[in-house]
Amino acid sequence: RAGADDGQRRVTTAMPKKDSAERIKMIDTSSPRGTRDFLPPDMRLRNWLFGHFRAVSESYGFEEIDAPVLESEELFVRKAGEEITQQLYNFEDKGGRKVALRPEITPSLARLVLQSGKALPLPAKWFAIGQCWRYERMTRGRRREHYQWNMDIIGCQGITAEVELLSAITTFFTNVGITSEDVGIKVNNRKVLQAVLEKYETPPEKFAPVCVVVDKLEKLPREKIVAELSDLGLAEETVEGLLNSLTLSTLEELADIVGEDNEAYMELQQLFALAEAYGFKDWLVFDASVVRGLAYYTGTVFEGFDRAGTLRAICGGGRYDALLAAFGGESKPMVGFGFGDAVIVELLKDKGLLPSPPHSVEDVVVVLGDDQQRLNASGLVTRLRQSGRKVDFILEDKKMKWVLKHSDRVSAERLIIVGDREWQEGNVRVKMLEAREEMDVPIAEIC
Ligand SMILES: CC(=O)Nc1cnc2ccccc2c1
Numbered sequence: 001r002a003g004a005d006d007g008q009r010r011v012t013t014a015m016p017k018k019d020s021a022e023r024i025k026m027i028d029t030s031s032p033r034g035t036r037d038f039l040p041p042d043m044r045l046r047n048w049l050f051g052h053f054r055a056v057s058e059s060y061g062f063e064e065i066d067a068p069v070l071e072s073e074e075l076f077v078r079k080a081g082e083e084i085t086q087q088l089y090n091f092e093d094k095g096g097r098k099v100a101l102r103p104e105i106t107p108s109l110a111r112l113v114l115q116s117g118k119a120l121p122l123p124a125k126w127f128a129i130g131q132c133w134r135y136e137r138m139t140r141g142r143r144r145e146h147y148q149w150n151m152d153i154i155g156c157q158g159i160t161a162e163v164e165l166l167s168a169i170t171t172f173f174t175n176v177g178i179t180s181e182d183v184g185i186k187v188n189n190r191k192v193l194q195a196v197l198e199k200y201e202t203p204p205e206k207f208a209p210v211c212v213v214v215d216k217l218e219k220l221p222r223e224k225i226v227a228e229l230s231d232l233g234l235a236e237e238t239v240e241g242l243l244n245s246l247t248l249s250t251l252e253e254l255a256d257i258v259g260e261d262n263e264a265y266m267e268l269q270q271l272f273a274l275a276e277a278y279g280f281k282d283w284l285v286f287d288a289s290v291v292r293g294l295a296y297y298t299g300t301v302f303e304g305f306d307r308a309g310t311l312r313a314i315c316g317g318g319r320y321d322a323l324l325a326a327f328g329g330e331s332k333p334m335v336g337f338g339f340g341d342a343v344i345v346e347l348l349k350d351k352g353l354l355p356s357p358p359h360s361v362e363d364v365v366v367v368l369g370d371d372q373q374r375l376n377a378s379g380l381v382t383r384l385r386q387s388g389r390k391v392d393f394i395l396e397d398k399k400m401k402w403v404l405k406h407s408d409r410v411s412a413e414r415l416i417i418v419g420d421r422e423w424q425e426g427n428v429r430v431k432m433l434e435a436r437e438e439m440d441v442p443i444a445e446i447c
Contacts, residue, residue: 034136034144044357046147049341050129053149056172057127060164062151065126067108069133073098075107075327080208080295087134089144101133104338105150106296106320113154114329122155122332143342152336159267161335162300162319163274169304169315169337170280177353180280183314186287187271187302190318191264192254193291196245200238208295210234214246215293248288267300296320300335306347314347315339360411366394366403369420377418380428380446384416387447407433416446 031037038046057064073090090100102108105128113120128150136142151168153161166185173183193214194207202210213228222243229239248254251272255265268286275281292301301318305311317337325331348354363384367377381393392410394403407415417429427440 032144033138034142036143036145040359041356044359045345045355046341048355048357049344050147050149052172052175053127053129053339056168056175057149057151059171060125060151060168062125062127065109065112065128066130067102067105067112067128069101069131070099071102071108071111073100075111076100076103078208078295080212082212082293082295084134084294087136089133089135102130103132103134104294105130105132105148106152106294106323106336106338109150109152109336110323110327110329110334113332113334114324114327120154123161124154125151126154127151147341149339149341150336152334154334155332156335157321157333159270159300160274161333162302163271163278165317165335165337166271166275166284166302167278167280169339170283172339173283173304176348178347178351180283182307182351183283183304183347184285184307185283185302185304186285186290187268187300188286188288188290189264189268189300190291190297191262191267191299192245192248192258192288193242195258195262195264196242197238200235200241202234202238206232206234210242211291211297212293212295214242214289214291217246217289246289249286251286254286254288264299271300292316292318294318294320296323296326298322302337304339306350308350310350311343311346314343358411361390361392362412363389363391363414363416364394364403364407364410364412365391365416365418366398366400367418368400369418369423373418373420373423376423380416380418380443383447389447407431 036042054064073088076085076088076090078085084103088100088103090098093099109126109128113124129147130150131145132148133145136144151165153164166187169185170180173179190207190211193211197207197210209232210229213225213232216228217225226239226243229242230236234242245257248257251265251268254268255262258265260266272281272284272286275284290301290303291297292303297318298321299319301316303316304314306314315337317335319333319335321331321333323334345354365377365381365384367374377393381391384391392406392412394406398406403415412433415431415433417431419429422429422440423443425440426444427442428446429438430441430446431438
């Protein structure tokens, strides 16, 4: 019963009273806090964006995967202090299982790799477009869900994998009209930070938590970062050496600090050389301060940014060779990126590149006659659709004025009128709406 007195809202299925004075109280029609609805215009834009994600993934020979939005919580429980794990949308289900809505896709992808075991031919090139969740205190009023495009290469330990992914990202940007003047991709390698920590004999388990803190450098004042690093047990000289290494601006300076035989230096050298050969080097910027905020990155890291500096990171990724071992599996080299559906839309708006894809059908079919003509029209519509036409069949008697306005609204090419007299003569009446021509067309020739 609606409005039951126990305060629990139940939807009644009883027929509403005919002329009831009191109507049933309207439900809240807005979507839950931090989430979005996609009405047709929004869905057309989303399909346009995801269509580009998919087209690039397929042009790079990647195969699509998906996994449940709901995962075991253990997939995401990490102790490195990441924001993403502190905002887990987790709960205990009716079976007492600790579950969570995925905040990212990479752990699910790793689970699928472990599940496939030795049967998985390597290298595997997988992509996914999936909804991800976080539970934010609404004080910040930020969204609690977004869709993320991921591309990952499993089983390739060389820098060639990173460069393939960076190429895919620049191809996506180019395909939607964004240039390397609008956007750059900062590239770094966490092995720099690792070398510095080792130089000061820092225990290896500090590596991931240090990266998580360093990633907040642009968001928090320096002294806060220094304090958090000291709280992790880093000596003062380690903190100084570490923060100093983030200010390097060229690979040559890096070589001076870590030596030309350092892995990070060699890998970055190779990355830039390969990028030049692909032709997208002018998108890349070496930036020693980029570490990304996810605990599991071990090598190359990168993030797309708008050169105007007004937006948050557009996308990000890196190499995470140790993730399978963290799940108790046999290690395999892995590298990938995540690309959210929020910042890119803001960027496209700023650049005047956001399309508004129209709802379009090809044929509108309307009946101007008796029941027999509706039967005739039904057969005609079926034949039109089987011949590949997109047909909006007017299902009720409508005035021609409404039909013409509707045909314009759905950007139809043709209005096909099934009428008694024409049908007797073996024809239908066709209005070519663009050319504003009207003619009788033999029924057999309409497809
Ligand atoms: C700009 C934006 O909406 N970001 C966003 C929104 N929802 C998320 C949900 C889970 C993880 C990260 C997320 C990030």
